[in-house]
Amino acid sequence: MKRILLLGGVADALAIARTLGPEHLYSLAGVGRVPTDLPCQVRVGGYGGAEGLAAFIREQGIGLLLDATHPYAAQMSRNAAQAATLTGIPCWALRRPAWQPGANDDWREVDGWAELSAALAPFKRPLFTLGREPLQHLDEIPAGQFWTLRALDSAPGNARCEIIAARGPFKLEDERRLFAERDIDVLISKNSGSASTEPKLQVARERGIPVLILKRPALPPVDRELGSVSEVLAALAALT
Ligand code: NAP
Numbered sequence: 001m002k003r004i005l006l007l008g009g010v011a012d013a014l015a016i017a018r019t020l021g022p023e024h025l026y027s028l029a030g031v032g033r034v035p036t037d038l039p040c041q042v043r044v045g046g047y048g049g050a051e052g053l054a055a056f057i058r059e060q061g062i063g064l065l066l067d068a069t070h071p072y073a074a075q076m077s078r079n080a081a082q083a084a085t086l087t088g089i090p091c092w093a094l095r096r097p098a099w100q101p102g103a104n105d106d107w108r109e110v111d112g113w114a115e116l117s118a119a120l121a122p123f124k125r126p127l128f129t130l131g132r133e134p135l136q137h138l139d140e141i142p143a144g145q146f147w148t149l150r151a152l153d154s155a156p157g158n159a160r161c162e163i164i165a166a167r168g169p170f171k172l173e174d175e176r177r178l179f180a181e182r183d184i185d186v187l188i189s190k191n192s193g194s195a196s197t198e199p200k201l202q203v204a205r206e207r208g209i210p211v212l213i214l215k216r217p218a219l220p221p222v223d224r225e226l227g228s229v230s231e232v233l234a235a236l237a238a239l240t
Contacts, residue, residue, distance in 0.1 A: 001023075001239055001240050002062075002063025002064045002239065003023055003024060003025070003060065003061055003062050003063050003064070004020060004024040004025070004062070004063070004064045004065075004066055004236075005025050005027060005056075005057065005060070005062045005064070005065050005066065006020065006024065006025065006026050006027060006040075006066045006068060007027050007065070007066065007067045007068060007069050007076060007080055008026055008027060008028055008068050009028055009029055009031070009032060009069055009070060009073065010068065010069065010070045010194070011168070011169075011194065012068055012094060012096065012194070012228075012229050013026070013068035013069070013094070014026075014035060015229050016066070016068055016094075016229060016232055016233065016236075017035070017038050017040055017042075018038060018039070019233060019236075020038075020039065020040035021039060021040060022039060022040060022041065023040075024040040024041065025040060025041045025042075025043050025060070025062070026038060026040050026041065026042050026043070027042075027043045027044075028042065028043070028044050028045075029044075029045070029046060029073075029076070030044045030045045030046075032152060047079070047083075049079060050078070050079040050080075050082035050083045050086065051083075051086070053079050053080065053083035054082075054083040054086040054087050057083055057084075057087045057089060058087055062087075062089060063089055064089060064090055064092065064239075065080055065083065065084050065089060065090070065091045065092070066091075066092050066093075066094070066232070067080040067081075067091060067092070067093040067094070067222065068093070068094040068232070070192065071095070071096060071098075071190075071191075071192060071193065071216055071217075071219070072190050072192070072214075072216070072217060074217035074218070074219060077093065077219045077220060078219075078220050080093070080222075081220035081221070081222055082220075084222075084223070090223040090224065091222045091223050092223060092224040092225075092226060092232070092235065093219070093222040093224070093225055093226070094226050094227075094228075094229070094231075094232055095219065095225045095226070095227065096192070096193040096194065096227065096228070097193050097227055098191045098193050098216060099191050099192075099193055099198065099201060101211075102205060104205070105201075105204075105205055105211070106208075106209075106210040106211070107210070107211045107213050108210055108211070108212050108213065109213050109214075109215050110212050110213065110214060110215065111214075111215040112214075112215075113133070113137065116188065116212055116214065117137070117140070119212050120145070120186065120188075120212065121142075123145070123185050123186040124144060124145055124146065124185055125145075125146055125148070125182060125184050125185045125186075126145065126147055126148070126184070126185070126186045126187070126188055127148045127150065127178070127179065127182065127184040127186070127187050127188065127200075128147060128148070128149045128150065128188045129150050129187065129188065129189050129190075129197070129200060130188055130189070130190055130214060131151055131152070131190075132151050132152075132153075132155075134147070134149050134188075135149070135151070135155055135163075138157070138158055138160075138161050139158075141158075141160040141161055143160075145160060146160055146161070146162075147160060147161040147162075148161075148162055148164060148178075148182050148184065149161055149162070149163045149164070150163075150164045150165075150166055151163060151164075151165060152165065152166075152167055153165050168194075168196040168197045169195075169196035169197070170196070170197060170199050170200065171199060172199040172202060172203070174199075175199045175200050175202070175203045176203050176206070178203075179200075179203045179204075179207060179209075184207075184209065185209055186209055186210050186211070186212060187200055187201075187203075187204045187209065187211045187212070188211075188212045188214070189201070189211060189212070189213055189214070190213070190214045190216075191213050191214070191215075191216055
């Protein structure tokens with residue numbers, strides 16, 4: 001079987017990595033936890049762009065690149081597609097479908113921080129679930145707004161912002177409690193399409209509050225797009 005380089009960093013990628021044998025490689029950027037119980041090899045850290053990734057692919061005799069990074073990790077996805085072209089190997093990608101709003105949902109798509117900041121103006125108690133990016137904007141919080149910012153790791157907040165460190169999956173009842181205790185009046189989210197972080201959308205629906213959704217980045221075309229972990233596993237099984 002071809003040697004696989006699996007680009008990961010999310011739960012779906014880890015689920016795929018758990019099925020790979022010892023000749024294959026699971027690749028992480030090094031920003032989150034590194035699993036120590038995988039049957040395959042684990043590599044941590046960047047490659048130095050598409051050229052560096054292409055060099056690694058050649059050195060290691062990789063035969064298939066499998067991009068299962070987060071849908072907003074667009075740089076790595078572009079690097080993967082380009083490195084596959086440079087080396088002449090196939091690139092497959094796990095491209096999870098985006099969440100879709102229900103009939104009564106008030107979802108507002110925003111493209112970048114400036115649009116998000118403008119859309120936030122009418123609200124008082126936003127909950128950010130975008131990761132660390134809002135940390136760069138803590139000194140821009142207007143008087144009268146109090147932010148709750150949920151990220152993987154804790155960080156210092158300020159008088160107008162509290163940072164909660166938490167890792168998914170998140171349970172519906174815990175999300176309900178969080179929104180109620182903090183009187184959240186708007187949710188800010190990426191559209192990851194992941195079931196593990198979806199309950200917050202259900203709570204926004206129940207409370208009738210808007211969701212500001214950061215637009216998904218454009219991703220490069222690849223040789224094969226797969227929509228779920230099970231589709232990936234079936235496609236890999238068909239290779240052998
Ligand atoms: P990014 O902007 O697309 O990538 C930035 C750089 O990080 C890449 O150019 C690459 O460095 C390195 N990198 C990214 N993923 C890598 C991987 N799987 N293996 C080795 N190097 C990797 O990515 P990001 O948005 O910062 O996300 C970083 C990682 O966190 C990704 O693996 C992603 O799956 C995971 N993640 C991201 C989000 C999100 O919202 N963006 C959410 C959850 C998890 P070089 O150019 O030096 O190779």
